[in-house]
Amino acid sequence: MTPTDAPTTPARGSAPLNRAAVLAAGVALADREGLATVSMRRLSADLGVVPMALYKHVSDKDDLIAGMIDLVVAGFAAPPLGLEWREGVRQRVLAARDALREHPWLRPAIEAASQRTPAVLAHMNAVAGELAGGGFSYDLVHHAMHALGHRIWGFSPEAFSTRPAPGSPAPPVPSLEEQQAMMGAMAQQYPHIAGVVIDTATRHPLGACDDQFEFEFTLDLLLDAFARLHETGWESRAAG
Amino acid sequence: MTPTDAPTTPARGSAPLNRAAVLAAGVALADREGLATVSMRRLSADLGVVPMALYKHVSDKDDLIAGMIDLVVAGFAAPPLGLEWREGVRQRVLAARDALREHPWLRPAIEAASQRTPAVLAHMNAVAGELAGGGFSYDLVHHAMHALGHRIWGFSPEAFSTRPAPGSPAPPVPSLEEQQAMMGAMAQQYPHIAGVVIDTATRHPLGACDDQFEFEFTLDLLLDAFARLHETGWESRAAG
DNA sequence: TCGAGAGGTGTACGGCGTACACCTTGGCCG
């Protein structure tokens, strides 16, 4: 060892490390080499640090992935305010799609995640807000969101009912007061999602949203559209 | 040890074991405890056998999962022949959905798989065949299949272009003769997929299918449908 | 000056997929 050696902790470029840097490095690694290679060990090596060091900044690997998702989703391009609803939805959905194409790991990551994260909820709220701002009833907003879900994400995320990731212990049931408090907080942050929830509750007192109906609703929309195109001789472009 | 002990190899209920039994046990385990608990070690324990024994029947874990997928997909209920196209598509898509609901691990498994398996291709071919049988041009069949993709599977599977699972070595490029031979075999087994491919090739000489166009095509179909519903005051059922 | 907390470290455990060499057994052929 030379007298100029670094202190006991190896010289790491500068500032110690923080959650944002860990998440950004995770996104960069996933972009470069795919989600499968994002392991705590590999990511820590990229950061010049020992694996366990990451646990000072993320609580576990699920938290890391959730943070990476939120980092990207929060960066979705937002259209200008005041667009006509159709254009607003269109631009938001296409912005989401752009990000999904730029980060191919994002869709599988969102699909595999068991919980919706704040940025994801915010995005869904913004899309619902465009429709509501166009005068849609929350009933129609609800069903349009379901139909769009597959477009926005490539799959249909349920905003609330989260499958409990089979094999994990059942989470504690929140009390009625806790539920009401959560709803209140929700309504503040995600008013359009709350609008959908409330509208649904008035129509379906048992609270469940009829998944099968959602599915057939969208399917029939598409089939009707196909029938119209067929009848009018639509084609995508002149054949060679 | 008593004189009545079993022979050196432990008594396994009967017939030795075979690929079908391994796949069926995999499906049963995934149904019971989720895809994540399907490990070679755990599955082998369920079968009363040592982990490496499975490798005599599946080539690796990917092959196991692919076999499980095909086992379920091949069991999709097929509607009677001679239905009007709309009803034929409807029943096939809903049959696929039923299976996806019965086997919640199936969708993630198909999404994670890098290759379409034969039963999956056969299902897609059958749906395309319903449309073609209804007089759809293959141009419209093509785009309708893309639009339906998200409905059929909950995501949009590309039938051919498979993302190469980042980090894996590039597969060998097939020769032109091999490609033509594969196309010939495809056309025999999956005539409607072949029809789409050929129609696309005539419209887009460079061979690529315009993913962005597909996406916006479906999105605009949905948005038009939403606009119509909105204008006519549609609601899903009378409010409370 | 010193104590505490933030943050990086080292070791260890149990689980994973699977390569490789081995052994047992049933059936076929000479």
Add this chain to the structure above:
DNA sequence: CGGCCAAGGTGTACGCCGTACACCTCTCGA
């Protein structure tokens, strides 16, 4: 009938993984 051979189950081992837990070492405010 004897011997062989392949099919199929076994045992060991390796290098990954996530992460629990105890520890060490700076930095900074009191």
